[in-house]
Amino acid sequence: MKFGDTFMQYLQGDQTGNLVKCAHVEYKRLNEVLKNCRSQGSASASCKNEQQKDEGNNELSSGLSQFCHCESCPLCDQIFFSELMREASHIAGCFSSRVRHLLHLHVARGIQRYKLRLRQCFKNDQQTMAEEGRMLIEYVTMNTIAIRKILKKYDKVHCSVNGNNFKSKMQAEHIELLQSPWLIELGAFYLNFDGIDGGEFSEFCSQFSCDLNGTEPVMTLTLPNSTKLEYSLTCAICLETVFNPYALSCGHLFCKLCACSAAFVLMFEGLKTASSNAKCPICREAGVYTNAVHMLELDLLLKRRCNEYWKERMAAEHAEDEKQTREYWDSRTKYAIGY
Ligand SMILES: [Zn+2]
Ligand SMILES: [Zn+2]
Ligand SMILES: [Zn+2]
Known part of the structure; x- marks a missing residue:
């Protein structure tokens, strides 16, 4: 089956589901755009013929070959890339807000959880949550494939690398779905489920694994x-x-403690107070601290699977936090009494 059909089937299958409000890649529409471009003859094949005819005329043929491997396509670029960028960022936003909501239900405790469950009309939460998580993974997968396929098609039609280059643009905009920290959170969520629920989701859960005791702790999805x-x-x-x-x-x-020191803020001040000039120590991007995501499911996973290590670090973090607070107030008092 062609991917276009598979994707349509996926979208139709969801009509009864709850992804209706979520954005999707308009695969069919974008495909139409590319088809129109092809039929209007600006594609490379027709240009190559022109080129052969004009072999004698160097000036003209070099001009044409420039058009062939063109940097931009006047027919579809305006619609194609801006639309895809808009869709991809909607999808990324939709995915993160859905996962955030789902995991909030999971980690919420006590009375808060009870209230949330009332609002959810007493849905059986474990089952529903696992099912929703499964659906979100499928959502990410299908849309990621759709984006890859349509970009590949773009390059094929235009004999270009613009489609491929667009991927790095998506990464720079932080809308590359597979790089979303929410995917790691969702993975940790499943790994936390493991053994509690079993049954019909155990097979699905087995797609997620982690090795936390090796030299290189990793999570694999x-x-x-x-x-x-x-x-x-x-x-x-x-x-x-x-x-x-x-x-x-x-x-x-990063660990919270490490991120705080990299951003020159104190633990109790929190990452939200970091300056917009503070940079990530790995990629040197600025302004990445204010909207940092607290990875609660991952923390829970580490607490469960590496409890000794977790307790050790907890104690160390607590001690450092206390030390920072003490030093902060000491300096304040000194300042106030004019040392
Ligand atoms: Zn075109
Ligand atoms: Zn660290
Ligand atoms: Zn970074």
């Missing part, structure tokens, strides 16, 4: 299309397994 994703769980600052992890907007993971 195998997507439904058998793409294998590996996420390193080592903090690039302390070189240990991340503890109380935060993902910066660029996607890089």
